């Protein structure tokens with residue numbers, strides 16, 4: 474029997490339904506899991522996405538031919554029953570469930586589920602929480618698919634951020650917190666203690682905040698840094714900005730400031746230093762290693778196909794657990810579309826490769842996973 478999703482040069486393709494999921498080249502019909510730049514590209518003739526994604530998708534892509542579907546609603550396309558289910562990653566993010574001739578496949582897109590507990594306190598408050606969907610085959614992401622990635626409870630993490638901000642404010646110093654403009658920035662804005670001081674955002678963050686507020690998410694009203702007249706306000710302020718703002722002349726208006734970077738990559742030794750920031754906070758919109766395991770188990774799938782991230786490590790681990798496992802080579806990358814173009818992408822990719830090869834393989838082996846030589850391109854990474 475033919476697979477329900479296969480890999481084509483344009484992207485992941487559903488042959489009986491004749492549509493693509495998050496294609497990286499322009500196609501006629503694209504089902505979009507979420508509005509991050511590497512998953513929702515311009516140039517497709519028709520888009521289908523979850524209803525809560527409409528605002529953020531239009532903010533990022535402008536005028537597109539977009540059909541939306543409430544979570545759980547079913548459309549039938551050439552005999553394929555398609556529905557979208559919350560992925561907990563960013564506003565409107567969805568897993569794609571496909572049912573055809575008695576078989577069910579689910580493509581996860583990116584998802585967030587904390588592995589530390591099934592506690593609702595660990596949900597991403599900026600969107601509908603991840604919903605496990607039973608299926609025969611699960612196509613999973615594996616951005617943080619190594620045993621070293623284990624997120625601390627969110628309450629602890631945000632207490633750490635609040636402590637850093639409060640100490641800076643008490644010293645009369647601005648707090649510049651760098652995080653991606655879509656998803657990460659809103660997690661920060663919802664998670665911090667708003668009583669510590671004023672919160673200010675970079676101009677790239679505000680259009681997305683507006684889309685979140687319009688969708689009913691409780692994002693505080695925040696002035697844009699360039700519109701703040703009274704510079705004294707910055708001395709107690711938390712300023713939320715994307716990576717492109719770091720080190721730019723835009724930061725001069727703050728006077729004395731401390732900076733920090735919020736990302737899952739901050740779990741890696743050396744990541745904070747490479748980003749040249751004072752602090753690193755491990756805050757991710759992706760599942761950690763236990764979260765990936767929990768999510769995969771909850772699907773009940775016998776077969777798992779792994780996409781972007783540590784495909785080889787995940788496939789090996791899944792095979793050892795008795796799953797039928799393989800990988801798709803996709804063109805999804807970091808949710809790093811704030812970096813300026815190809816140069817930024819290349820820097821991010823090489824940085825990631827170098828860090829991971831140098832610092833992760835040892836941990837993987839320590840966890841009992843055998844990493845084949847072809848998975849460790851030490852020479853290429855120059856690590």
Ligand SMILES: [Zn+2]
Nearest residue numbers: 507509583808
């Ligand atoms: Zn994403």
Ligand SMILES: [Zn+2]
Nearest residue numbers: 583781805806
């Ligand atoms: Zn992704």
